[in-house]
Amino acid sequence: MRKWIKLLFVMAMVFSLILAGCQSKESSSGGGSKDGVVTLKFMGWEASPLETESVKKGIAKFEEVNPNIKVEYTPVPGDQYASKLLTMMAGDAAPDVFFLGASDYRSFQERGVLLDLTQYFENELDIDDFIPSSGGIMSIDGSIYGVSSCTVSPVLYYNKDLFDQAGISYPPSNPDEAWTWDEFTKAAAQLTVKDGDKVTQFGTYGFETFANTIAGILENEGSVFNDDFTATTINSPQTKEVLEAILTVKQNGYSPEAKLLEESGMSASQMLQTGKIGMLIDGSWALQQLAQMDFPVGVAALPKFDVASTTGQAHLHSASANTKHPEEAWEFIKFLSSEEYQTDLISSGLWMPNRTSLYTEEGIEKWFNADVHPEEFKELVPYFQNAAVDPFAINKLNQIDDIMIEELDKFWYDGQPAEDILANIERRVNEEFAK
Structure with a gap:
């Protein structure tokens, strides 16, 4: 009887050591706990x-x-x-x-x-x-x-020194007093400076960036998706108006091409700081860097098409x-x-x-x-x-962003008409939703 008791005791000890070893191994694995x-x-x-x-x-x-x-x-x-x-x-x-x-x-x-x-x-x-x-x-x-x-959210940054030099009032920060699109383009024209045929200072930059374009569409009472996010509604007169308004600013020479920034070796924030552009449409996060760049930066509401709003x-x-x-x-x-x-x-x-x-x-x-x-x-x-709410934060098919950006690039850089681009977006995006 004593032998059996002794044997059971030894077996229990061995089992407890094995169990302790397993627990130790488990706890020390990735993301585990120790002490x-x-x-x-x-x-x-x-x-x-x-x-x-x-x-x-x-x-x-x-x-x-x-x-x-x-x-x-x-x-x-x-x-x-x-x-x-x-x-x-x-x-x-x-x-x-x-x-x-x-x-x-x-x-x-x-x-x-x-x-x-x-x-x-x-x-x-x-x-x-x-x-x-x-x-x-x-x-x-x-x-x-x-x-x-x-x-x-997208906002409007501006270089106060350039506004002062041009004698232009600062754009309003109060959304209720936001500039109209015409007021914005007038300021962009006044801030654009040429040396002969070469532009040395551009009035603005950034509205053709996808997120900022979307904000403009919503400001013009346009929409990107239907209420249940099963189809796109981007092919509308409101969207066409916004795209063509932004393109006009570029065609008039008030806004540089993205490749100019790449060739200059400067970021958009650096372009604003050094006076190469007067106004910059960018995300609110950019203020962290801009505030450390030692120049008088201002922040304002986006110019409005119909209503003053932004996306979050x-x-x-x-x-x-x-x-x-x-x-x-x-x-x-x-x-x-x-x-x-x-x-x-x-x-x-x-x-x-x-x-x-x-x-x-x-x-x-x-x-x-x-x-x-x-x-x-x-x-x-x-x-x-x-x-x-930014509509792309609710949409489940994130490949749709790529489709829209790809098509819009043909509008910004290849000269394809807005109505053709919007029709292509509508067809391709709705095909994705139908899969």
């Missing part, structure tokens, strides 16, 4: 070194108040980011938490690769805490698979459906959408807030930075808060 500390792998794209630095500062704050969670951040180039992420997911090597472009969010969700955050979100947050564009992007049939990071969107933070640490992933995602995390990034000029609380008078004082935001910037705040 009670969970490591989350976090991936995002690097839009600029300034953005990466800001994100890393935020991570340090999170780790400070969550000593049980360590975050390993990997910034990667923005080109092909979505396809790289899908490849990692297919190889069971996805990060626990990651940036996800708004235009990719719904297509990823349909693939079943995103952790459903609905229960976590509803327990601690409220969709009404977010501005309408951010809330509209996050919610997919009432469920949440990613939490908005912030919001960004930004990346979301999502978690892999296969993460081994859903609770910790949620804690990190929640932090990435918090006032605490956003405030520094907004103060630097990179983002605008997605929380309604940061649009109150008291909330604005938390992030407004006089060293970054021009004095007239506060007038522009309602522009971001009330921005229309």
Whole structure:
């Protein structure tokens, strides 16, 4: 009897050692935990070194108040980011938490690769805490698979020195007083300077960039998709009017070709700083860089065709459906959408807030930075808060972006008529929807 008891005891000891070894091996695998500390792998794209630095500062704050969670951040180039992420997911090597472009969010969700955050979100947050564009992007049939990071929108930047030299009043920041398209083109003409036949200073640049063109179409009471996103409605008189108005600015020599910027070796922001262009249509995120370029930059509402508006969107933070640490992933995602995390990034000029609380008078004082935001910037705040949802953040077929850009390039650079281009877009896009 004693022998059997001894044998059972030895077997129990061996089994417990094997089990302990297995547990140790499991916990030390990628994204695991050690000594009670969970490591989350976090991936995002690097839009600029300034953005990466800001994100890393935020991570340090999170780790400070969550000593049980360590975050390993990997910034990667923005080109092909979505396809790289899908490849990692297919190889069971996805990060626990990651940036996800708004235009990719719904297509990823349909693939079943995103952790459903609905229960976590509803327990601690409220969709009404977010501005309408951010809330509209996050919610997919009432469920949440990613939490908005912030919001960004196309705006009008201008070089105040060039306006002063030309004796032109600054464009209004108050959306209710936004320039008409005619007022904008008149200023662009006055800001265009020639030396003989050569243009040495262009009035404006950037409206033909796809996102900015879309904003113009919406301003002209046009649309890109029908209400249920099953067909495109871009082939309309409103769109044709916008395209031809932008093209006229280019044909009149008020705006440089994109290849001129490439040949100059300067970015659009540098062109604005050095006085090569007077006005720049760009995303609100550009203010972070512009504010460090030591020249008097102004920010205004886009010139309006019919109504003064802009579009709002930004990346979301999502978690892999296969993460081994859903609770910790949620804690990190929640932090990435918090006032605490956003405030520094907004103060630097990179983002605008997605929380309604940061649009109150008291909330604005938390992030407004006089060293970054021009004095007239506060007038522009309602522009971001009330921005229309970028339609490409709701559309599930992200290959449609490529079709539209490809066709529009034929309009901008090959001289093909607007009606032909819009008909081609309508045919090709609706073929995609019909598949």
